[in-house]
Amino acid sequence: MNLDLDDDQSLLQRTFRQLFARHATPERVRAAEPLGFDAALWATLAQSGVPGLALDGSLLDLALIAEAAGATVAPVPIVDALVATRLLGRDDGLVALAVRPGGDDGIARLVPAGAVARRVAGFDGGALVTVDREPPMAAPVNLGCSPLADVDLRDPSRSVVAEGDAARARYERAVDEWRVLTAAALVGLGATALELGVAYARSRRQFDAPIGSFQAVQQPLADVATALDGARLLVYEAACEETADLASMALAFAAETAQAAAGVSLHVHGGYGFMLEYDVQLFFRRAKAWPLALGDPARELDRLGDLRYGAVA
Amino acid sequence: MDFRFDERAEKFRAEVRAFLGEHLTDEVIARVHDTGTVHDWGLHAALAERGWLDRLALDHAEATVLSEELARAGAPADGWGTSELVAHTLQFAGTEQQRAEVVPRIFAGEILVCLGYSEPDAGSDVASVATRAVADPEDPGWWAIDGQKMFTTLAHESAYVFLLTRTNTSVPKHRGLTLFLVPMATPGIEVRAIHTLGGERTNVTFYSDVRVPDSCRVGEVDGAWDVMKVALAFERQAPAQGEASRMLARAESWARSTGRIDQPDVRRRLARVALENEVGKLLSRRSSWLHGSGRMPVVEGSMAKLWASESFRRTSADLLDLLGPEGVLQHGDAGAAAAGWVEHAFRHSQVMTIYAGTSEIQRSIIAERGLGLPRSR
Ligand SMILES: Cc1cc2nc3c(=O)[nH]c(=O)nc-3n(C[C@H](O)[C@H](O)[C@H](O)COP(=O)(O)OP(=O)(O)OC[C@H]3O[C@@H](n4cnc5c(N)ncnc54)[C@H](O)[C@@H]3O)c2cc1C
Numbered sequence: 112m113n114l115d116l117d118d119d120q121s122l123l124q125r126t127f128r129q130l131f132a133r134h135a136t137p138e139r140v141r142a143a144e145p146l147g148f149d150a151a152l153w154a155t156l157a158q159s160g161v162p163g164l165a166l167d168g169s170l171l172d173l174a175l176i177a178e179a180a181g182a183t184v185a186p187v188p189i190v191d192a193l194v195a196t197r198l199l200g201r202d203d204g205l206v207a208l209a210v211r212p213g214g215d216d217g218i219a220r221l222v223p224a225g226a227v228a229r230r231v232a233g234f235d236g237g238a239l240v241t242v243d244r245e246p247p248m249a250a251p252v253n254l255g256c257s258p259l260a261d262v263d264l265r266d267p268s269r270s271v272v273a274e275g276d277a278a279r280a281r282y283e284r285a286v287d288e289w290r291v292l293t294a295a296a297l298v299g300l301g302a303t304a305l306e307l308g309v310a311y312a313r314s315r316r317q318f319d320a321p322i323g324s325f326q327a328v329q330q331p332l333a334d335v336a337t338a339l340d341g342a343r344l345l346v347y348e349a350a351c352e353e354t355a356d357l358a359s360m361a362l363a364f365a366a367e368t369a370q371a372a373a374g375v376s377l378h379v380h381g382g383y384g385f386m387l388e389y390d391v392q393l394f395f396r397r398a399k400a401w402p403l404a405l406g407d408p409a410r411e412l413d414r415l416g417d418l419r420y421g422a423v424a
Numbered sequence: 425m426d427f428r429f430d431e432r433a434e435k436f437r438a439e440v441r442a443f444l445g446e447h448l449t450d451e452v453i454a455r456v457h458d459t460g461t462v463h464d465w466g467l468h469a470a471l472a473e474r475g476w477l478d479r480l481a482l483d484h485a486e487a488t489v490l491s492e493e494l495a496r497a498g499a500p501a502d503g504w505g506t507s508e509l510v511a512h513t514l515q516f517a518g519t520e521q522q523r524a525e526v527v528p529r530i531f532a533g534e535i536l537v538c539l540g541y542s543e544p545d546a547g548s549d550v551a552s553v554a555t556r557a558v559a560d561p562e563d564p565g566w567w568a569i570d571g572q573k574m575f576t577t578l579a580h581e582s583a584y585v586f587l588l589t590r591t592n593t594s595v596p597k598h599r600g601l602t603l604f605l606v607p608m609a610t611p612g613i614e615v616r617a618i619h620t621l622g623g624e625r626t627n628v629t630f631y632s633d634v635r636v637p638d639s640c641r642v643g644e645v646d647g648a649w650d651v652m653k654v655a656l657a658f659e660r661q662a663p664a665q666g667e668a669s670r671m672l673a674r675a676e677s678w679a680r681s682t683g684r685i686d687q688p689d690v691r692r693r694l695a696r697v698a699l700e701n702e703v704g705k706l707l708s709r710r711s712s713w714l715h716g717s718g719r720m721p722v723v724e725g726s727m728a729k730l731w732a733s734e735s736f737r738r739t740s741a742d743l744l745d746l747l748g749p750e751g752v753l754q755h756g757d758a759g760a761a762a763a764g765w766v767e768h769a770f771r772h773s774q775v776m777t778i779y780a781g782t783s784e785i786q787r788s789i790i791a792e793r794g795l796g797l798p799r800s801r
Contacts, residue, residue: 112426112427112429112430112433112485112709112713113425113426114425114427114709114710114713114714115425116425117425120425170737171663173425205628220695255457271449292557294681304794309795309796312797313589313796313797313798315480320798321797321798323797323798324797324798324799324800325800326784326788326800328797329787329788329791329792329795329797329800330784330788331793332791332797333730333786333787333790333791333794334730334787334789335729336727336790336791336794337727337731337790338703338709338731340707340710340724340726340727341703341704341706341707342703344703344706344707344710345702345703345706347425347427351425351426351427352427357702360699363699364699364703372658400769409719411513411562412692412695412699413688413691413692413695414691415695415698415699416688416691416694416695417691419691419692419694419695419698420676420679420685420691423686423688424461
């Protein structure tokens with residue numbers, strides 16, 4: 112057992128934290144709304160090897176990058192691109208993954224990054240396929256300002272990557288990796304939301320005292336800090352072990368914890384937290400929206416039940 | 425980063441399981457359940473024989489595995505827990521004589537030491553204790569102790585009480601405290617049983633004109649708080665973690681044996697407990713791993729204790745609902761769902777958020793020492 116990052120991982124973490132802190136400022140996050148895509152930031156990331164480094168990095172490496180991106184709610188679909196790049200086994204630039212299979216009509220609905228990706232991988236009719244796109248496309252206005260779009264997996268550009276059981280297994284593994292990296296991004300998001308709340312509680316004074324000295328303010332923040340540490344450990348464990356049950360646990364718990372962190376932090380800001388001008392709302396909205404790209408997080412528990420107790424006929 | 429124990433630690437886990445299979449008999453479990461004394465001398469001696477009572481002397485992975493397995497199996501360890509933490513405290517703050525005579529007997533499994541901190545009017549605010557120790561002007565080198573301690577768990581089995589007293593009333597409360605290691609056989613000590621919701625027995629202890637030599641003192645006169653800071657940190661472990669995993673295993677076998685395991689709500693709720701337990705396990709392991717790698721996990725220890733105990737309280741309540749009407753039947757009744765152990769967990773879990781620092785105190789530590797929020801008191 113060793114719960115420290117190694118030197119390479121620490122360096123990677125530091126590098127991406129600095130990159131996002133410098134380039135994914137709240138001003139740029141706002142400027143990229145409502146589509147939720149900053150092309151210049153994506154170009155900067157490309158210079159740092161994103162998403163190609165997904166091909167030889169470990170899942171833990173990628174989780175550290177996703178966590179750093181989540182910490183600034185960076186307006187780039189880094190999780191989607193890393194996961195899809197790994198799935199396809201080559202660097203095709205901005206690619207994305209339809210995390211829910213196509214419907215009867217072959218259309219995958221509300222694909223995260225579907226509006227900005229030039230290639231989307233998905234699962235349709237028993238096959239792992241890709242289709243090509245001409246971004247940027249319009250995205251429906253949505254809670255998380257995510258570049259969502261429906262993707263027709265039977266588009267004429269469709270190319271079959273794999274078929275049969277192997278295709279399904281590859282796709283499911285990719286969706287599990289999406290779970291882990293989305294969970295990592297949510298942990299980063301939650302940690303920054305907590306920092307915002309703590310900073311505000313230290314400086315805001317009422318009743319002649321900093322509000323952070325009131326226990327009714329302190330105690331929920333302490334609960335959130337505890338859950339966030341637990342969620343981070345769970346994400347790292349899921350990234351190291353690469354098992355389906357840990358991937359579901361990580362996503363379910365990171366989602367609820369990021370939402371709690373952003374919710375408590377917003378509340379600690381009082382009425383100012385409700386103003387668009389304050390940054391906490393950027394985090395609050397995305398905490399709810401990101402995991403919903405896959406579906407109700409409670410379904411992760413149902414899946415966990417199936418994994419632990421066997422599927423019910 | 426590696427979340428697994430190495431092969432040696434896993435081999436050790438197998439050894440501990442075999443040991444428990446042999447020594448943690450049904451009779452031991454039944455006796456603990458029936459008497460409420462969460463200690464067994466036979467098991468304790470067997471642990472001592474293996475050299476396992478001093479967990480700081482084991483490597484950290486082994487210490488963690490040992491604690492996990494004992495808690496998971498439901499081994500009675502309250503007496504061990506308090507005695508071990510006093511031994512560790514004596515190792516750095518005790519006199520040469522205490523280190524030479526008392527500590528080895530603790531780790532040999534011959535004696536227990538109980539904790540005499542809490543009082544009727546001093547709980548979370550432990551530094552406000554009123555039990556008085558007065559230096560006898562007529563008999564230099566002797567102290568006379570008077571007062572009352574609440575919740576002196578295992579006092580009825582202990583050779584010593586680690587007693588927090590007030591020796592100075594004219595200084596701020598933290599600066600007027602002195603610790604003593606008092607033999608329970610000293611005249612003037614009385615022990616009365618307290619029975620609890622969880623079934624475990626604790627005690628109230630009375631001290632009237634208890635006369636002890638200065639050689640019983642631990643640390644400086646009026647200097648107990650520096651010792652207490654370390655002693656209290658030793659206490660913040662998370663035994664709730666192991667109990668929670670045992671409870672889940674029992675609820676799962678109940679669900680399998682009744683066929684309820686196929687129902688979606690049952691699976692979802694069991695899965696939820698499994699998730700919470702995984703989080704608790706990771707927070708606990710991080711705390712012990714930090715400890716084992718030479719760092720003092722103060723905030724991390726509070727987080728592990730807070731999460732495990734609060735989660736255990738939540739999940740035991742939910743699993744008891746899941747069990748339905750037969751869930752309320754108690755251990756020993758043939759019709760009790762999950763042999764009554766979830767019902768027991770539901771009662772017992774309430775105290776885990778109270779002793780060894782209540783959840784509110786843990787959150788204060790996390791908020792103030794971890795997050796850097798201004799002090800609330
Ligand atoms: C079964 C059992 C075994 C025990 N064993 C031992 C033992 O062996 N030795 C020993 O010395 N003690 C023992 N204790 C005592 C235990 O440590 C105390 O019960 C605990 O520290 C809380 O103190 P209290 O009960 O006086 O509650 P209080 O301190 O009176 O607290 C009551 C409530 O107020 C809250 N509260 C208090 N202060 C604050 C604050 N500053 N901010 C916010 N909330 C606050 C608490 O969190 C709690 O919810 C045991 C207790 C039990 C029940």
